Each structure stands twice: as structure tokens, then as C-alpha cells.
Amino acid sequence: MSADPFSDIIRFTQAESLVTGGFSASGPWAIAFPPPSSIKFFAVVKGGCWVTIEGEPEPVWFSTGDVGLITAKRRLVLASDLGVPPQDAMAVFSGSGKSVVMLGDGSEFAHIGGHVLLDPASGRLLADVLPAWIHVDAESPQAASFRWLLAELVAERCTEQPGTQLASAQLAQLLFIQILRAHLQTSGPMPAGWLRALGDPRIAPALRLMHAEPARSWGLDELAQACAMSRTTFANRFRDVAGSTPLAYLSAWRMHLATRALREGKTTVAVLAQALGYASESAFSTAFKRAVGESPRAYRLAARAVAELTQ
Numbered sequence: 588m589s590a591d592p593f594s595d596i597i598r599f600t601q602a603e604s605l606v607t608g609g610f611s612a613s614g615p616w617a618i619a620f621p622p623p624s625s626i627k628f629f630a631v632v633k634g635g636c637w638v639t640i641e642g643e644p645e646p647v648w649f650s651t652g653d654v655g656l657i658t659a660k661r662r663l664v665l666a667s668d669l670g671v672p673p674q675d676a677m678a679v680f681s682g683s684g685k686s687v688v689m690l691g692d693g694s695e696f697a698h699i700g701g702h703v704l705l706d707p708a709s710g711r712l713l714a715d716v717l718p719a720w721i722h723v724d725a726e727s728p729q730a731a732s733f734r735w736l737l738a739e740l741v742a743e744r745c746t747e748q749p750g751t752q753l754a755s756a757q758l759a760q761l762l763f764i765q766i767l768r769a770h771l772q773t774s775g776p777m778p779a780g781w782l783r784a785l786g787d788p789r790i791a792p793a794l795r796l797m798h799a800e801p802a803r804s805w806g807l808d809e810l811a812q813a814c815a816m817s818r819t820t821f822a823n824r825f826r827d828v829a830g831s832t833p834l835a836y837l838s839a840w841r842m843h844l845a846t847r848a849l850r851e852g853k854t855t856v857a858v859l860a861q862a863l864g865y866a867s868e869s870a871f872s873t874a875f876k877r878a879v880g881e882s883p884r885a886y887r888l889a890a891r892a893v894a895e896l897t898q
Contacts (some may be wrong), residue, residue, distance in 0.1 A: 589800035594784050597764065599843060600713040601706035604628070604759035606740060608680060611693030612613035619673035623657060626703035628702055628716070628763060629665075630654045632737050634696035639664040640705055640720055652725025654733055656766050662684035667696065699740055701759050707848060708890070716782040721770050729769035736762045779830030787828045793821070797837045801844060802864035805837060842878045845871075849887040850894075856883045 603612045609616070611633070620627075622641070626806050631649045638645040641661035646669060650656065656661060679688055705714060736758055743755045745843055771786035784790060793810040810820035810833050825833045850861055860871030873884050 590795040591645045592781075592794045592798040593767075595798050596713060596720065596781065599847065600710045601704075602710075602713060602760075602763065604701060604703045604756065604763040605704065606699065606701040606744070606755045606759045608688075609698050609744065610679070610688045610690060611697045612667065612689070613691035613693055613695040615668050615671045615695075616690045617664060617668070617671040617673035618676050618679055620663040620665070622660035622662055622675040623659070623702065625705070626657045626658050626717075627663070627700065628654065628703065628759075628766065629698060629700035630733070630737050630762075632697045632699055632741055636696060636698070637664075637666045637669050638722075639666070639669070642719070647722060649722075650725055652730060652735075652737065654723045654725075654730070654762070654766060656717075656721040656723075656763075656770075657719070658714060658721075661719065663830040665698065697741070699737070699744070703763050708850060709843065712843065716778075716780050718770075721766060723766055723769045723773075727769065727773060729765075729772055732765050733762070736765065740882075774884055779828060781829060781836070784825075784829040784836075787824075789816070790821070790825050790828060793825065793833060794836075796835070797840065801837065801841050802862060804864060805834070807833060838874065839878070842875065845875060845883065846879065846886065849883055859883070 609632075625691060628658065631651055631653050633651055635648060635650045635653075638649050638655060639647045640663055642659070649665075666673060679690075705711075723733065725733070726813075740755060740758050740762070743751050743758065748754075772781070777783040784794060792813040796810065796813055807822060808818055811818045814821050814824075816824065822832065825831075825836070829836055831839065845859060845863060848854055854862070855871065857868040860868045863871065865871035865874065872882055875886070879886055881889070
């Protein structure tokens with residue numbers, strides 16, 4: 588593993604960002620998007636529009652360069668004017684036969700959007716800690732990097748250069764990471780959990796150590812020293828921010844690694860137990876069953892059965 592917990596979790600959840608479409612518009616217009624089945628991101632690259640999200644009390648104005656991320660299964664309406672009856676997005680896009688459509692002459696507004704796909708089994712680790720939606724204002728300091736990314740995404744979609752599909756995917760992935768970074772830096776108080784912990788510089792050194800060497804038998808004194816705190820101060824701070832004790836966090840991360848290894852690999856339970864720092868296969872199996880609800884072998888058999896059914 589790496590000493591970068593944020594990257595570890597993005598890789599663990601297999602987050603994959605894809606640009607799926609966009610539209611340009613002029614005159615009065617409104618488009619209603621159905622509740623997304625996956626995380627949806629969108630950006631205004633020209634002009635501005637109202638964004639109305641089901642369940643939110645007020646619509647929000649998005650200007651050029653503003654980026655949004657919606658994780659909840661809620662209906663979304665983008666409109667030039669709140670009084671315009673919205674067209675159904677499925678009809679607009681399917682009727683065009685293209686992933687990019689034009690309303691009017693398309694001279695006043697441009698939008699680009701996509702989705703973030705997560706692994707069905709491990710993706711909840713990320714999805715469950717994100718708010719229903721995130722809005723990154725183009726005027727915020729964190730948004731400076733978005734301008735280049737959005738310009739490159741638009742350029743890739745307007746050209747037929749070799750590698751456009753791959754380049755767009757890489758740019759979209761970086762856009763998703765920057766959205767999460769901006770959220771960590773600008774959001775109000777977040778619920779205790781790993782995402783809040785990643786944004787806390789005081790306990791970050793301990794997180795980096797545990798992610799770099801999850802099999803090591805880390806002691807509380809050692810982790811506290813790395814964070815330049817007393818044992819008691821560190822333990823209280825970690826629990827308040829992460830929602831668990833440091834050693835409980837380490838144990839939970841080991842279990843996440845174990846479930847992935849059991850789903851995807853052929854490593855024996857004994858070897859896996861040793862690789863994750865357990866003194867014996869029995870100790871690992873007991874910890875795994877307590878955390879997951881079934882033995883490692885039963886979990887692996889069930890995961891294989893599900894994989895065979897979905898192939």
C-alpha cells in the first residue's frame with residue numbers, strides 16, 4: 588500500500604470517471620434529468636443556469652466554471668429560467684442520436700457532464716461518506732485548477748485526436764479528485780469518518796503510517812508521537828474526527844483489504860492473514876467473522892457465486 592490514504596481509498600473503491608455528454612443552448616430552455624444511478628458530475632463551461640435538485644429548498648445559480656457533483660438519487664433540473672417547463676433529458680438526448688445536443692443555436696450556454704462508477708462491493712466506502720451534492724463555485728480558490736481541466740475536456744470532445752477517449756477519461760478522473768479535494772477544504776463540519784479524517788492535518792501523519800504499513804502492529808504511543816501529540820490528546824482527537832479509535836480504524840482498513848483480496852484473488856486465507864499482520868489464520872478468521880458476519884472462506888465462496896451469476 589501507499590502512504591496516501593486518499594489515493595488508497597479511491598483505488599480501493601475503483602472509482603472511474605467518464606464524460607458521457609453535454610449540451611449547448613440559447614434562448615429559454617430547461618432540461619430535467621432523472622435520478623442518477625451512479626454519482627453524477629456536471630460543469631457549466633459557458634454562460635450560466637439555474638440548478639434545481641429534488642429535496643433541496645432553493646435552486647442554485649451556476650456560473651461559467653462552476654462544477655457540481657450529485658450523489659443522491661434525486662431528480663435534477665437545469666434551466667435558463669425557472670419559469671420554463673423542463674424537457675425530459677432522456678427524450679432530448681436519445682432523440683438527437685448524439686451525446687452532445689444543441690438547443691436553439693447553442694450560442695449562449697454550454698454544459699458538460701458525466702458519471703463516476705464505483706465497484707458494487709467496495710464503492711459504498713466512498714459513496715456513504717459523500718453529501719447528497721457538492722457545488723464548487725468558480726470563484727473559490729480551489730476552483731482555479733478546474734478551468735484548465737474543463738477547457739481540456741471541451742477541447743477533447745471537439746476534436747478527433749488519437750486517444751481522445753482515454754484522455755477524456757483521465758481528465759474526468761482528475762476533475763473528480765479535485766472536486767473531492769475542494770469539498771474537504773471548503774465544506775462545513777462533516778460527520779466523523781474517514782473522509783473528515785483525511786482533511787484533518789493533525790492526525791494525517793498517523794493515517795499515512797497505517798495505510799503505508801497496514802500489517803504492522805502499530806501502537807498508540809507510536810502514532811501519537813508521529814502526530815506530535817500526547818497519547819491522550821491524540822486518541823481523543825482521532826476518535827472525534829474519524830469516529831473510531833486509531834486501532835479500530837486500522838482493523839477496519841485491514842478488513843476492507845481482506846474482502847477485496849478474497850473477492851479478487853486466490854491467496855489462501857493463511858497467507859492473507861499473515862500479510863495483514865495477524866498472528867494466525869485463526870485470529871484473522873475470528874476478526875473477519877466479527878467484522879463481516881461470516882468466515883473468510885464463506886465470504887469468498889459467496890463472492891464467487893455472485894460473480895458467476897453476473898458474468
